[in-house]
Amino acid sequence: MAWLVTGGAGYIGSHVVRAFLAEGIDVVVIDDLSSGHEEFVPANVPFVRGSILDGGLLLDTFANHAITGVVHVAGFKYAGVSVQRPLHTYEQNVTATAVLLAAMDSANVRRMVFSSSAAVYGTPHTDLVTEATPKSPESPYGESKLIGEWLLRDMAVATGLNHTSLRYFNVVGSGTVDLRDTSPHNLFPLVFDALLAGRIPRINGNDYATPDGTCVRDYIHVADLAVSHVAAARRLDAGEPIEAVYNLGSGDGVSVGEIMSTVAAVTGIDFLPEIAPRRAGDPDRIVASGDLAARDLNWQMRHSLDDMVRTAWEAGQAALPV
Structure with missing residues (x-):
């Protein structure tokens, strides 16, 4: 028996695959390689x-593999771009999820771990986001993830689907040097690429109500995230009680200024980030509680900010031409 990982050639999905294998659980990967890498x-x-x-x-x-459940990581994950490409986003994240659920139903596969997003919350009016925080997505991407959760909920009623959705904010780092974040939209690759090109990274605003004046956000290590996907799958396989949604959150967060300082220390590239005007609508602090996931899904922050930056940098360096 194996678990199918959709998007298993991508940054997050490939780490999920490695985490399953580390636990001795067989996996099958499906991926169209639109953003993933077969290697x-x-x-x-x-x-x-x-x-x-x-x-x-x-x-x-x-039909060709003995699939017991699905970890659904595949999707179009760029919130900002989704505003310009709403139909594409809905096709990739909503229509595709519906097609997947229909195929699972036909094959009598009744377990799913869904890669959701903290984008379902929009801009929450609270310093600490919990699973009960009102949902108010502000992009087609966030809306599509919330609809995905609804589809799972409705299929649970209709067919007995056993499921859970994992919501998280900013995923960074690397669990091994041969896996890296190659997104052109994520903070760490953007900062590293700027430094390697001789450009100075930029911070949008340093006048927020935070200790160093820069925004505080939730950053979690991709390997920690992957462990909890496996724990969720194990819980579903065992028929143990499981919540419909979990936040994988740090509980305290780090500031953009702290990230920049850590990048300088880890890379050995000394720089002072440029300060640009703050972006409209950016809240001072958004951090999620991971208490429920810690209780049920072996969730914990095993990696420090230094670990997050160092592992991401090492994976990026390993991919550079010799």
């Missing part, structure tokens, strides 16, 4: 190249 998939893991919008391909995958 991120271990050679001993069955790899299906294609889109989860292809219901026939999904049915074949379920």
Whole structure:
């Protein structure tokens, strides 16, 4: 028996795959490689190249492999870009999830761990986000993730689907030097690319009501995130009680200024970030509680900020041409 990881050739999905293998659990990967990399998939893991919008391909995958559950990581994950590409975002995140759920139903696969997002909260009016914080997404991306959660909820009523959704903010770091974040939109790759190109990274605003004046956000290490996906799958396999949603949050967060200082220390590239005007609508602090996930999903912050920056930098350096 194996778990199917959709998007398993991507940054987060590939770490989830490694975490399953480390626990002795077989996996199968499906990925269209629109943002993933085939070399991120271990050679001993069955790899299906294609889109989860292809219901026939999904049915074949379920027929050819003994799948017990699905970790659904595939999706279009760029909140800012989703505002310009709403139809694409809904197709990739809502329609594709519906196609996947239909194929699971046909194959009698009744377990899913869904990669959701803290974007479902929008700009919460609280310093500490919990699972009960009102949902008010502010982008097609955030809306599509919330609809994905609704689809799981409704299929649970209709078919008995056992499921949970994991919400998280900013995922960084690397669990191994051969896996890295290659997104052109995420903070760490942007900062590293700027430094390597001789440019000075920029901070948007330093007049927020925080200790150093820069925004405080939740950053979590990708390897810690992956462990909790496996714990959720194990809980579903065992038929143990599980919440419909969990926040994977740090509980305290770090500031953008702290990140920049840590980047300078870890890389050995001394710089002072440029200060740009603050962006409209950016709140001072957004941090999530991970208490429920700590109780049920082996969630904990095993990596410090220094670890997050160092592992991300080492993985990026390992990928540079010799």
